Amino acid sequence: MSGTLTFLGIESSCDDTAAAVVRLHGTTPEVLSSVVEGQTALHAAFGGVVPEIAARAHAERLDGCVEQALSLAGLDLSHLDGIAVTAGPGLIGGVLSGVMLAKGLAAATGLPMVGVNHLAGHGLTPRLTDGLAFPYLLLLVSGGHCQFLIVKSATEFQRLGGTIDDAPGEAFDKTAKLLGLPQPGGPVVEAEAALGDARRFQFPRPLLDRPGCDMSFSGLKTALLRTRDAVIAEKGGITLQDRRDMCAGFQLAVAEVLAEKTRRAVQIYLDLAPSSAVLAVAGGVAANQALRGRLEAVSAQLGLGFVAPPLRLCTDNAAMIAWAGIELFQAGQRDGFDLQARPRWPLDQNAPAMIGSGKRGAKA
Ligand code: KG4
Numbered sequence: 001m002s003g004t005l006t007f008l009g010i011e012s013s014c015d016d017t018a019a020a021v022v023r024l025h026g027t028t029p030e031v032l033s034s035v036v037e038g039q040t041a042l043h044a045a046f047g048g049v050v051p052e053i054a055a056r057a058h059a060e061r062l063d064g065c066v067e068q069a070l071s072l073a074g075l076d077l078s079h080l081d082g083i084a085v086t087a088g089p090g091l092i093g094g095v096l097s098g099v100m101l102a103k104g105l106a107a108a109t110g111l112p113m114v115g116v117n118h119l120a121g122h123g124l125t126p127r128l129t130d131g132l133a134f135p136y137l138l139l140l141v142s143g144g145h146c147q148f149l150i151v152k153s154a155t156e157f158q159r160l161g162g163t164i165d166d167a168p169g170e171a172f173d174k175t176a177k178l179l180g181l182p183q184p185g186g187p188v189v190e191a192e193a194a195l196g197d198a199r200r201f202q203f204p205r206p207l208l209d210r211p212g213c214d215m216s217f218s219g220l221k222t223a224l225l226r227t228r229d230a231v232i233a234e235k236g237g238i239t240l241q242d243r244r245d246m247c248a249g250f251q252l253a254v255a256e257v258l259a260e261k262t263r264r265a266v267q268i269y270l271d272l273a274p275s276s277a278v279l280a281v282a283g284g285v286a287a288n289q290a291l292r293g294r295l296e297a298v299s300a301q302l303g304l305g306f307v308a309p310p311l312r313l314c315t316d317n318a319a320m321i322a323w324a325g326i327e328l329f330q331a332g333q334r335d336g337f338d339l340q341a342r343p344r345w346p347l348d349q350n351a352p353a354m355i356g357s358g359k360r361g362a363k364a
């Protein structure tokens, strides 16, 4: 290995087929390539991700993504030290496609294989991009998840609180759908919001009256539906400006709730880890500039450092999986051919289940 570790990463847990090569030189990581093939067009007619279509597309495209990632890095399989693959949580057909490919590559090459929790991939990204030291407070905010975690090591995450129902990304996606905008909703709602008046329509700020840093976002989409229907009832339809104003009001409500809950999470965190005052954000919704701005302001007010990865490493990608694989490999993890694809896989196994818990255990 001569002082370097080079890992291929494979990601296929939702609707992005991705492969990447990350190299660690001593203590400095470098993303040599990162290929992300989105599936937006495949799911557009259905208004959301269709798991069977996603799984088939992953199975068809993963090989090509891996070839492209290797070729862009100027490497072949013989230059790798290991293969990292998302083994959950996510849509099981897609996760299986990635895990089966990783097993095939590991069997053919004899390379070690490391199964990565997709959420750990997001959560460890601030170390890839900014070399952040453990521990740090993380707000993980994506299409399926929203939690405050203390990241203590590559394998230890302590959840301080999170959403009790929808994730913010889901709320952005539903807002887009209700307003006739395309998926994924986050970027388009953000673009519309930039042209709107956030104070024209009032949206609730759920759970702000409760202590702690648990959150709720499902009421926001109901509020948006009511607002939209009230405008339609009054004027017979919604104008472009109505839509922009609704997007702006909705986004402001999400950003204000997340900012206030972050304030509270920071207090809890500083009581537990006073010497390590850094807030990091990760996950697709962390690509939202309005949200980043607010979180940065909260951090500055409370005297915390603030780390937000570049946008392309906030949304789903395989560089974060390759990087988490390197971290886990260094911590001694090696997986065998019995590596399971897991639809549910909470990062903090000790925290009580919050959403989606059932016979199969906690989802988040
Ligand atoms: O992390 P991610 O790529 O996939 C999951 O693991 O969920 O997050 C996808 C989510 C989607 O719901 C998408 O609408 C949201 O992130 N998103 C955004 C923005 N970009 C992506 N939400 C708000 N503002 C954005 N700019």
Ligand code: ZN
Binding pocket: 118, 122, 142, 143, 283, 284, 315, 316
């Ligand atoms: Zn994700």
